[in-house]
Amino acid sequence: EAQVTQNPRYLITVTGKKLTVTCSQNMNHEYMSWYRQDPGLGLRQIYYSMNVEVTDKGDVPEGYKVSRKEKRNFPLILESPSPNQTSLYFCASSLTGHTEAFFGQGTRLTVV
Amino acid sequence: AQTVTQSQPEMSVQEAETVTLSCTYDTSESDYYLFWYKQPPSRQMILVIRQEAYKQQNATENRFSVNFQKAAKSFSLKISDSQLGDAAMYFCAYRSLIKYGNKLVFGAGTILRVKS
Numbered sequence: 001e002a003q004v005t006q007n008p009r010y011l012i013t014v015t016g017k018k019l020t021v022t023c024s025q026n027m028n029h030e031y032m033s034w035y036r037q038d039p040g041l042g043l044r045q046i047y048y049s050m051n052v053e054v055t056d057k058g059d060v061p062e063g064y065k066v067s068r069k070e071k072r073n074f075p076l077i078l079e080s081p082s083p084n085q086t087s088l089y090f091c092a093s094s095l096t097g098h099t100e101a102f103f104g105q106g107t108r109l110t111v112v
Numbered sequence: 113a114q115t116v117t118q119s120q121p122e123m124s125v126q127e128a129e130t131v132t133l134s135c136t137y138d139t140s141e142s143d144y145y146l147f148w149y150k151q152p153p154s155r156q157m158i159l160v161i162r163q164e165a166y167k168q169q170n171a172t173e174n175r176f177s178v179n180f181q182k183a184a185k186s187f188s189l190k191i192s193d194s195q196l197g198d199a200a201m202y203f204c205a206y207r208s209l210i211k212y213g214n215k216l217v218f219g220a221g222t223i224l225r226v227k228s
Contacts, residue, residue, distance in 0.1 A: 031214070033216075043218040045216070048215060058215055100159050
């Protein structure tokens with residue numbers, strides 16, 4: 001089954017404790033991205049990747065890192081999480097930068 | 113920068129009735145895609161329908177159809193014969209065909225409630 005898989009689905013952590021949210025797609029898509037969803041703001045792009053070893057900042061990149069060492073994986077790293085990073089996070093992939101995006105199941109992150 | 117506006121934070125519809133969700137966008141580009149995504153309580157983002165800006169014909173997918181007015185920069189979603197399973201948050205989204213990075217730009221969303 002074609003899908004984007006994120007883990008974990010729920011995470012509660014403390015301020016400053018490094019964490020990684022994993023994302024994997026099995027559709028051989030070139031383009032992957034991370035979004036955060038906050039009430040009243042819709043989804044906003046954090047980082048994106050056009051292909052392996054090619055990543056760039058989106059609209060809200062502060063406090064986040066990403067890497068794309070393999071085509072299928074695109075982890076999101078929070079080196080020192082803060083409470084303002086409490087949000088719902090989505091990984092998405094698309095065949096190219098022009099086509100529709102397929103989303104993971106979402107990760108609900110709470111930083112206390 | 114492109115922006116997407118959904119002016120209806122919440123809408124309600126009676127089961128089997130028709131409802132229209134509004135979306136306007138701002139862009140100076142001529143080539144782009146527009147999408148409607150559905151987010152049920154499970155949080156999964158599900159593509160409902162997409163429209164290529166160069167196509168004049170409005171897209172349809174079963175009970176879902178759009179009214180795409182390019183000059184007015186309007187992209188509304190019509191749901192016919194509403195069902196309880198249609199209850200969800202609906203997001204309108206824009207994607208450039210020109211800009212590097214080609215992110216999806218989302219509206220704030222509209223919560224749709226379906227009454228039985």
